[in-house]
Amino acid sequence: MRVGYLNGKLNRKLRIVFVTAAVAFLGLFQIAAADSYKLNPGDEVEISVWNEENLQKTISVLPDGMISFPLVGHLQAAGKTASEIEATIAAKLDAYIADPEVNVTVTSTRGNVVFVVGKVLKPGPIVMIQSTTVMQALAMAGGLNEFASANSIKIIRRSGLEEGAKETVLKIRYSDLEKGNDLSSNHILNYGDVIVVP
Known part of the structure; x- marks a missing residue:
């Protein structure tokens, strides 16, 4: 009886230590994430x-x-x-x-915005409250409509805020992403990215 009582007490202490450690780790992770966030216009x-x-x-x-x-x-x-x-x-x-x-x-962080334009159900700006991928942004835009050209989607990305900043185009193969065949084009989005769904 005494051994069972001691084991129960020890298990409770171990649970408390584990929960405390988990909460501390989560707090450190959130601090690290907040400290690494780079500001955007509108923030x-x-x-x-x-x-x-x-x-x-x-x-x-x-x-x-x-x-x-x-x-x-x-x-x-x-x-x-x-x-x-x-x-x-x-x-x-x-x-x-x-x-x-x-x-x-x-x-x-309301300035941390990307834009989805073209043949989606809810085109417009999307505020990213966390790290966001192309597929997540398209889901937030309601998904593609029936007339969308799924394998011709592209991201237009500027290299900076200054006038004349270089723009690059990243191609997306939606059918590959949807099937999980090739996830290499499921890019993490940057502030100001424009996803074009023709």
């Missing part, structure tokens, strides 16, 4: 400087990828992570504040 960040009430702002990333912050001026935000922006702002504020402690939090 929103909250910037605060510790102990400086006048240096707290919620800012949207402008279409040209820039943001503006007091004492810092304009700086490039698109294509950078929150921690990179923290470091840039802290370096610029160092001339005015001793050891500034800057915190940048991404509060909205």
Whole structure:
């Protein structure tokens, strides 16, 4: 009886340790994912400087990828992570504040958008709240309509935000993806990609 009681107690402790470890790992994974996210035009960040009430702002990333912050001026935000922006702002504020402690939090990723056009049931912009593939985006667009040319789908991808940025075309063979024969064209989408379904 005593052995059974001790085993039950030990099992409960092991379960608690396992659950705690799993929650900690998930938290670290989410932190790592958030820290690696690169901002896009239309995203929103909250910037605060510790102990400086006048240096707290919620800012949207402008279409040209820039943001503006007091004492810092304009700086490039698109294509950078929150921690990179923290470091840039802290370096610029160092001339005015001793050891500034800057915190940048991404509060909205609504700028992380791709577009699906052509013969799908729900064409238009799709906000990516996580890493998204072509097949996932097409599913979010309601799938292909009956007149779509399934094996002529393409992604138009720009190399950057600047005017004259190079555009490349990636071809998609939908029938291969649908059958699971060849998944090599199930590309992970980038901000600004346009999926064209003729």
